Amino acid sequence: MTVAAQPSNPLSEGVAFIDGHYVPLGEARIPITDRGFVRSDATYDVVHVWKGRFFRLDDYVDRFYASMAGLRMTLPCSREDLIEILHQCVRRSGLQDAYVQMTCTRGVPPRGSRDPRLCQNRLYVFAQPFVWIANDEQRRDGLSLIIATPERIPPESVDPRIKNFHWLDLTMGIFEAYDRDAVVAVLPDRDGNITEGAGFNLFAVKNGRLLTPDRGVFEGMTRRTVIELAAELQLPVEVRPIATSELRDADEIFLTSTAGGIMPVTVLDGRSLGDGRPGPQSRRLHDLYWQRHEEGWLATPVNYGA
Template sequence: MTHNPDFKDGAAYIGGEFVPIGEAKISVLDWGFTRSDAVYDVVHVKDGRFFRLDDHLARFERSMARRRIELAEDRQALKDILVRCVQLAGLTDSYVAMVASRGRPRVKGSRKPSDCANHLVAYAIPWIDVIPLEVQERGAKLLISDHPRVADEAVDPTVKNYQWSDLTSGLFDANDEGFDTAVLCDGRGMVTEGPGFNVFAVIGGGLVTPERGCLHGITRQSVIDICGKEGIVCRAGDLPRADLETAEEVFLCTTAGGIMPIAQVGERVIEAGAPGPVTRRVMASYTAMHEDAAYVTFVDTPTRFAAAE
């Protein structure tokens, strides 16, 4: 750690050390940079508590296993590192990331993934929202982009990764046409996901969310859990573009933003308003989950790193 480090903008863990976020750097030869050969996960901290931290860690581990990336740190060490990053940054509300990068080849010039030195980068920065709060308050304008989502067979969307070229193209479309964000469809015309969020549509009073072409988000799972508890019909499966365009209500969900109401899909303004009645029920229950001890981990939890300092 640097002498008298300033963590006011955030804290990072890299190369086995905790450093201010501005000092966290990787090599330009790291395959995580040159090939997007990395997996990651993001968990949020609200009011000094992590939400569903173990679920995020479990998904991170699954992603690493699918991409054959191995870290020296086990789950408890990962948890301690994330907690310590938030503690050092002194954040009550935080966006917390864990990244497992392929790293640089140990053998000069090697093109074998197995020759690379895998490594962990973690950091905690002040809370951010995928869609700004003022936009959420009025309800966001959602464009259904004509750019297709990369096929599941090419890039597994359930492995959280940095392949965002198609999603970024959707953002170009949304920005060019005056929308707040975009969602993409697959080659069959089925809705998938947007840049950093899942999609839910209210159809016939119940909820539908895509199953293919998308990350199985932790917030998405929270919505599914809420529906099970409250008796709201919810189906994960195909969501045709036309059904999203005519849905009674639409909302997006993500770790970095929670439940985000949509007021307009394409040129159609949603009659129920934003948020509509079903969306409001889900939002209220999602907020309540953050007070449930079954889902939270306190930031003031002791870690072995704090004890060592």
Template sequence: MSTQDELASIPGLAYMDGKYLPLAEATIPIADRGFLRSDITYDAIHVWKGRIYRLREHIKRFRASMTGLRMDLALTDDEISEILVDLVRRTGYRDAFIMVMCSRGIQPPGTRDPRLCRNRLYAYVQPFLWIANEEQRRRGLRMVLSKTQRIPSEALDQRIKNFHWLDLTMSLFEAYDRGAEVTILPLADGTVTEGPGFNVFFVKDGVLVTPDRNIFEGITRRSVIEIAGDLQMRCEIRAVHGTELSAADEIFTATTAGGITPVTEFEGRPIGDGKPGPITARIRDEYWRRHDDETLSTAVSYE
């Protein structure tokens, strides 16, 4: 298949340098440090039934990631939001996935000084994206504890959303090699962090638990913690060891790209009775129900 054919199969709309263009035609300059050095940050947002979920919080987090990497754009948060709303409106998509990125940009010839780059905004919208397919969502995912460690936050503050994904990507190869689909990555001390594109929760004796360190603090994770509070369910945010996952009653993943997904197998053994658990189902249903709450989302005006 040619590159052109590969690109043509990608539906969506992009925004670059003040212009809107089909996603298939949106290519970044090869000299952009975002490409050359992973010198880029981003946020991933979703649209459900024509409303953008927690847009303001996503933009606030995107701004914090930019500030953390000493990047800036000649745009206010409201202007960035308007560009994203406009992108969605132009596609007409009611259920969609939005990527917004700020890259360091192109460095002037003869220097490697990142301060001299003009930071660049890239964004695109695609139809809604699920990290797990329908069958996986129904039966639950198979997870393994990765042998690849997560990049420690002492080296790269994982609260900044980043494309330093090689630890996550190599762990995925490990998962597939071992007959699984997803991973959770440990730190050197045996505590666990998160997986390729999601946070992790487990349930033990009715108590919800999620790791507290070396993670990207997901908006979906935040939603789950709020839901637990509303349901008067105890939720512990603390150091978690891999052994606790093996003994869990339920495990689930949490991410913008698909919400809450049950994990029914860990390290080759069933979790609970090997079927998606009732607490996971309750939280998942409540998560989707919240998408109708107008205080948590921004309507897109398609007319």
């Protein structure tokens, strides 16, 4: 009989903070009546750790606070406590490259009540191994993207700048992508402009200029980082509506996400873009993004303890 090797740290699959305790990720449970679960009444954020360092930790935490303010939520602990919990989850997992999620839910209402003001908001945090939206081959050779049929929820209904669990439109987009032999989907809005996809923002490159949608999207940290890096590379950026027709006419397309950085697209709706390989600007930005990580740019070392 072969016995599978035991990982040296059983928490290396992930650690969660829940109800004041740290538990193995697979054992973390939330109360089933938490409105975060039954009503998608929650907000969250995801920061990553690369080679033992958080990237833009304060910026991610600021954004989490802005989302909570937008939903009239208050954390049951201080900002310092939150940051300590983020460190602790990574520290206990021992992970050097991690995906770290902080979630604030509305909480459990008093029995019979539908009044969100009566809920005590709850905090859940977890760290797990770094998540990649695209695998190694897809990041090297490029992704196949579709413009999906479902429209993104209008920003007048659910503000996409508040990171939220309203993903059913995005999820149906993923199904459509698989049905059409692609791997990722971007959703249009009701005016025929493109928005975003499941966990990523989108950039098009046309005549050396970067274009990214200005509305109906989450203001991704990687999107922001790309805009900053583009300034360094003296690449002009236009943040404005992008018609689906304009996307089809792009020289290059790439996606941005905390879960994977900058990911080139080489096929749109079944047709190759350009020469079918990741474009030069996408590659430059990709390389600079990871080079900056290596250099420790905007990094906070994880407190791994002694």
